[in-house]
Amino acid sequence: MNNEILYLLLPDFASHEIVYLSQAIASDECALKENPKYINKIVAPSLEPVKSISGFRTLPDYSFETMPDDYAALVLIGGFGWSTPAAEPVEEIVGHAIEQGRIVGAICNGASFMAKCGFLNAVRHTGNGREQLKLWGRDNYTNLDGYIDAQAVSDRNIVTANGSASLEFARELLCCLKTTRPSALKCTTSSINRAFANCSADGAMVFRNLKDIGFDTLYGSFERAFADYEIKFDKEEVRSMLIRRGYNPELSFAAFDRGEIVAFTLNGTGTFNGLPTAYDTGTGTVMEYRGLGLAGKIFSHSIPFLKEAGIRQYVLEVLQNNQNAIALYRRMNFAITREFDCFRQSIAAITDPTGKNERPDCTIKPVTGDFISLSEEFCDFEASWQNSAESIERGLSQLTCIGAFINGTEPAGFCVFDALTGDLTRIAVKPTMRRRGIGSQLLRGAIGRIKSDYIKVLNITSDNHSLPRFLTGKNIILASRQYEMTLQL
Numbered sequence: 001m002n003n004e005i006l007y008l009l010l011p012d013f014a015s016h017e018i019v020y021l022s023q024a025i026a027s028d029e030c031a032l033k034e035n036p037k038y039i040n041k042i043v044a045p046s047l048e049p050v051k052s053i054s055g056f057r058t059l060p061d062y063s064f065e066t067m068p069d070d071y072a073a074l075v076l077i078g079g080f081g082w083s084t085p086a087a088e089p090v091e092e093i094v095g096h097a098i099e100q101g102r103i104v105g106a107i108c109n110g111a112s113f114m115a116k117c118g119f120l121n122a123v124r125h126t127g128n129g130r131e132q133l134k135l136w137g138r139d140n141y142t143n144l145d146g147y148i149d150a151q152a153v154s155d156r157n158i159v160t161a162n163g164s165a166s167l168e169f170a171r172e173l174l175c176c177l178k179t180t181r182p183s184a185l186k187c188t189t190s191s192i193n194r195a196f197a198n199c200s201a202d203g204a205m206v207f208r209n210l211k212d213i214g215f216d217t218l219y220g221s222f223e224r225a226f227a228d229y230e231i232k233f234d235k236e237e238v239r240s241m242l243i244r245r246g247y248n249p250e251l252s253f254a255a256f257d258r259g260e261i262v263a264f265t266l267n268g269t270g271t272f273n274g275l276p277t278a279y280d281t282g283t284g285t286v287m288e289y290r291g292l293g294l295a296g297k298i299f300s301h302s303i304p305f306l307k308e309a310g311i312r313q314y315v316l317e318v319l320q321n322n323q324n325a326i327a328l329y330r331r332m333n334f335a336i337t338r339e340f341d342c343f344r345q346s347i348a349a350i351t352d353p354t355g356k357n358e359r360p361d362c363t364i365k366p367v368t369g370d371f372i373s374l375s376e377e378f379c380d381f382e383a384s385w386q387n388s389a390e391s392i393e394r395g396l397s398q399l400t401c402i403g404a405f406i407n408g409t410e411p412a413g414f415c416v417f418d419a420l421t422g423d424l425t426r427i428a429v430k431p432t433m434r435r436r437g438i439g440s441q442l443l444r445g446a447i448g449r450i451k452s453d454y455i456k457v458l459n460i461t462s463d464n465h466s467l468p469r470f471l472t473g474k475n476i477i478l479a480s481r482q483y484e485m486t487l488q489l
Contacts, residue, residue: 002068002070002071002072003037003038003039003072004038004039004040004041004068004071004072005021005022005025005038005039005040005041005071005072005073005075005177006041006042006043006062006067006068006071006073006074006075007022007040007041007042007043007075007077008043008044008074008075008076008077008090008093008110009042009043009044009050009052009058009060009077009079010044010045010050010079010081010082010084010086010087010090011045011050011051011079011080011081011084011086012051012052012053012079012080012081012331012332013050013052013053013077013078013079013081014052014053014077014078014079014107014108014163014293014296014297015052015053015054015056015058016054016166016292016293017077017078017079017107017108017163017166017169018075018077018166019166020166020167020169020170021075021105021166021169021170021173021174022040024170024174025037025038025039025040026040037177038072038073038177041061041062041071042058042059042060042061042062043060043061043062043063043064043067044058044060044062044063044064045063045064045086045089046060046063046064047059047060047062047063047066048060051331052079053079053080053293053296053328053331053332054328054331055327055331064089064090064093067093069096069100071102072102072103072177073102073103073104073105073173073176073177074093074094074097074102074103074104074105075104075105075106075107075173076090076094076104076105076106076107076110076111076113076114077107077108077110078107078108078109078110078111078163078300079108079109079300080109080300080303080332082109082110082112082113083109083136083303083304087113090113091117094114094117094119095117095119098119098157098158101157102157103157103158103159103173103176103177104119104157104158104159105158105159105160105161105169105172105173106158106159106160106161107160107161107162107163107165107166107169108127108128108161108162108163108297108300109128109163109300111125111126111127111128111133111160111161111162112127112128112132112133112136112137112304113136114127114158114160115127115133115134115136115137115140115141116136116137116138116140116141117140118137118140118141118142119158120133120137120141120143120146120158120160121140121141121142121143121146122143122156123143123146123155123156123158124146124148124153124155125143125146125147125148125153125155125158125160126147126148126149126150126151126152126153126160126161126162127147127160127161127162128162128163128206128207128297128301129162129206129207129208129301130144130147131208131209131305132207132301132304132305133147135304135305135308136304149206150168151164151165151168151169151205152165152168152169152171152172153172154172154173154175154176157176159172159173159176162205162206162207163207163293163297163300163301164205164255164292164294164297165205205255205256205257205262206255206256207253207254207255207256207297207298207301208253208254208256209249209250209251209252209253209254209305210249210250210252210253210254210264210266211249211250213249213254213261215239215242217261218261218264218266219235219238219239221254221261221264221284221286222238222282222284224286224287225263225264225284225285225286225287226284227287228287234421236420237420237421240395240398240418240420240421241281241282242266242268242281243394243395243397243398244386244391244392244394244395244398244399245268245279245281245385245386245391245394246268246269246270246279246281246390246391246394247266247267247268247281248267248268248269248278251267251269251278251302251305251306251309251311252264252265252266252267252281253265253267253298253301253302253305254298255289255294255297255298257289261286262285262286262288262289262294263284263285263286263289263294263295263298264282264283264284264285264298265280265282265283265295265298265299265302266280266281266282266283267279267280267281267302267306268281268385269309269311270385270390270391270394271390272313272315272385272388272390273382275312275313276309276310276311276312276313277311277312277313277314277315277385278306278311278313278314278315279314279315279316279385279386280314280315280316280317283295283298296328296332299332303489306489307489311489312488312489313486313487313488313489314334314486314487314489315337315385315484315485315486315487316329316334316484316485317340317384317385317459317482317483317484317485318482318483318485319480319481319482320339320480320481320482320483321480321481326483326485329485332487333487334485334486334487335485335486335487336483336484336485337484337485337486338384338461338462338483338484339461339462339463339481339482339483339484340384340458340459340460340461340462340481340482340483340484341459341460341461341462341468341478341481342456342457342458342459342460342478342479342480342481342482343456343457343458343460343468343471343472343476343477343478343479344454344455344456344457344476344477344479345454345455345474345475345476345477346453346454346455347422347447347450347452347453347454347455348453349475350443350447350455350474350475350476351473351474351475352440352444352474358437358441359436359437359438359441361406361407362404362405362406362412362437362438362441363404363405363408364402364403364404364405364441364442364444364445365402365403365405366400366401366402366403367401367402367403367414368401369392369393369396369401371401371403371411371414372389372392372401372414372416372426373389373393375403375411375413375414375428375430376389378413378414378428378429378430378431379426379428380428380431380464380466380467381460381461381463381464382461383426383459384458384459384484386425386458386459387425387426387458387459391425392416392425392426395418398418398420399416399417399418399425400416400417400418400419400446400449401414401415401416402414402415402442402445402446402449403415404429404438404441404442406433411430412429412430412433412438413427413428413429413430413433413438413439413442414426414427414428414442415427415428415442415443415445415446417446417449417450419449419450419451419452420451420452421452421456422450422451422452422453422454422455422456423456423458424446424455424456424457427439427442427443427446427457427467429442434466439470440474443474455476456479457471457476459482459484462481
C-alpha cells in the first residue's frame with residue numbers, strides 16, 4: 001500500500017485543523033524524521049493554489065483528476081467549502097476510499113459532509129453537534145444513535161471530530177495509522193492545551209443554538225468575553241440592544257465547553273432591503289479561548305441553519321480600522337455594501353444645548369411610532385439595520401419619539417432616541433424646512449430627556465453631508481467609521 005496521507009482541501013479550508021497530524025507525521029519533537037513511515041500530500045479540486053480561511057495559499061500535489069488510487073489515508077479538512085459545489089466530486093472519492101478499506105478522517109464540516117453523503121450510517125461518529133449532522137444529512141443521515149458526544153471518534157477506519165478537536169483528531173488518526181508515537185503529541189501553547197485538555201477530560205466542546213439560554217446567563221457570557229475591553233456594557237443596555245436588533249436565540253449560536261459558553265455569535269433576524277436577513281448583533285470569545293478559530297467555526301456552523309430558516313443574506317458592521325476582521329470577512333465572501341460614519345460627544349460639550357434661539361412657532365412633543373413611519377420621507381438615506389424602521393418598531397418600549405410641528409399641526413421633523421443609553425437613532429427634518437432651527441430644537445428636546453452623559457449617533461452613510469454638517473456644528477464629532485458588509489446566502 002502507498003504510504004501517502006492525502007489531505008483533501010477545498011477553498012476556504014481551516015488551516016489549523018491540519019497542523020497536529022501533519023507535523024506528527026513529518027517530524028519528531030525536535031527535527032524532521034529521517035525515514036518517515038508516511039508522507040503528507042495535498043489534494044484539491046485543481047492544481048491551482050487553494051486558499052485557506054486565514055488567507056494562506058497551498059500548492060496541491062494532486063488534483064481530483066490526478067490523485068492516486070493507492071494511499072494510506074484520506075483526510076477531509078474542515079472549512080467553508082463543504083457546502084459549495086466544489087465539494088460535490090468528493091462524494092465519489094470518499095465512497096471509493098471506504099470501499100477499498102482506506103482510513104478516512106473528517107473534521108468539522110468535513111464530518112457534516114460525511115453525514116450528508118450517508119457515510120456515517122454504519123459507524124460510531126461525532127461532529128459539530130447532532131443538530132448540524134441532521135441538518136446536513138437530512139434523509140441520508142440515519143444513524144443518530146451512533147452519534148457520540150466526544151471530541152473525536154474512531155470506528156472501522158473512519159475518524160470524525162468536531163471543529164475544536166484538531167489535537168484529538170490527530171491522535172485518533174495516528175492510532176489508526178499505527179504510528180509509534182501518538183502519545184508524543186502535545187499542545188504547543190498553554191491556552192490551546194487548557195482548552196483542549198478541558199474538552200477531552202470533561203466532554204466535547206459543542207456548538208449549538210441559544211434557545212434555552214436565559215438573558216442572565218447570556219449577559220454573563222457577554223461580560224466575560226469583553227472583560228478586557230475598555231468599554232463596558234451595562235446590563236440594561238445589552239438587553240435593549242438585543243431587543244432592537246431582533247435577537248433570535250434559535251438562530252444564534254455558541255461554543256460550549258463543559259456546559260459553559262466560551263464564544264458566541266448573537267444573530268438578529270428580520271427583513272432588510274426587502275430580503276429575509278440575519279444580522280450579527282454581537283460576536284465575542286472569552287479571552288482564554290481566543291486564537292482557536294471559534295468565531296469562524298460558529299459562523300460556519302450557523303450558515304446551514306440560517307439557510308434552512310429562509311435567510312437570504314447576512315449583514316454585519318465592522319470598524320474600518322479592524323483590517324484583520326475585514327480581511328477575514330472578505331475571505332468568507334462578504335462584500336462591502338456601504339460606509340458609515342459614527343459620532344459621539346458628551347452632553348456637556350455640545351454647543352447651544354439650551355436653545356437661545358427657539359422658534360416660537362415650532363413645538364416639540366411626543367409622537368407615536370406610526371408618526372415616525374409616516375415621516376420616513378424626511379430622511380436622506382436608508383438606515384442601517386440597527387436604526388431601521390423595523391428596529392425602531394421592535395424597540396419602541398425602550399425608545400423615545402418626539403416630533404417637531406409648525407404652528408402646532410404641520411409635521412416638520414422627528415427624533416428617535418434611547419434616553420437611557422444616549423443612542424440617537426434617528427433625527428430628520430423635512431427637506432423644505434431645513435436650516436430654520438428645527439433640527440436644533442429637536443436635538444435640544446432629546447438632550448433634555450437623555451439620562452446618559454453622552455450622546456451617540458451611529459451609522460450615517462458616508463455620502464451624506466447634511467447630517468454630519470449639522471452634528472459637527474453642535475460639536476458632536478466624528479468618533480469612528482464602519483463598513484456594512486453583506487454575504488448573500
